[in-house]
Amino acid sequence: MCGGASGDELDHVDINLATVRINEIGGGTVHINNSITCVTNDSIDLYDNMVFEGVDDTSIIRLSETAIESSESGIASFEPNEELFIIENVDPVSGNNNITIKNLFINGSWRENPHHVG
Numbered sequence: 001m002c003g004g005a006s007g008d009e010l011d012h013v014d015i016n017l018a019t020v021r022i023n024e025i026g027g028g029t030v031h032i033n034n035s036i037t038c039v040t041n042d043s044i045d046l047y048d049n050m051v052f053e054g055v056d057d058t059s060i061i062r063l064s065e066t067a068i069e070s071s072e073s074g075i076a077s078f079e080p081n082e083e084l085f086i087i088e089n090v091d092p093v094s095g096n097n098n099i100t101i102k103n104l105f106i107n108g109s110w111r112e113n114p115h116h117v118g
Contacts, residue, residue: 027050030052034058034059037062053102
């Protein structure tokens, strides 16, 4: 699933297509293989009755360099210093139910991102 968009930073698009499809059928699992790094510059949306899983800590979701640079320069879809949500509940008012996230390494830290300068 990840890296399919020319290896760019749009892995969240493919993942979100999968989460929407899982939601349409009432729930299920979105699986990220091991030794795969998914790079995102926007949120991954999770719905009711969903498992979002990897194999182990080699299944990685990482904030993109572009998202970091865009946020710092203020040209992203979010404001500078705004919290970035790599994984987001699509219903922030009522909340979603029965969501499981497991066996993933999620790196959203700007300071720990290998592309962070400063």
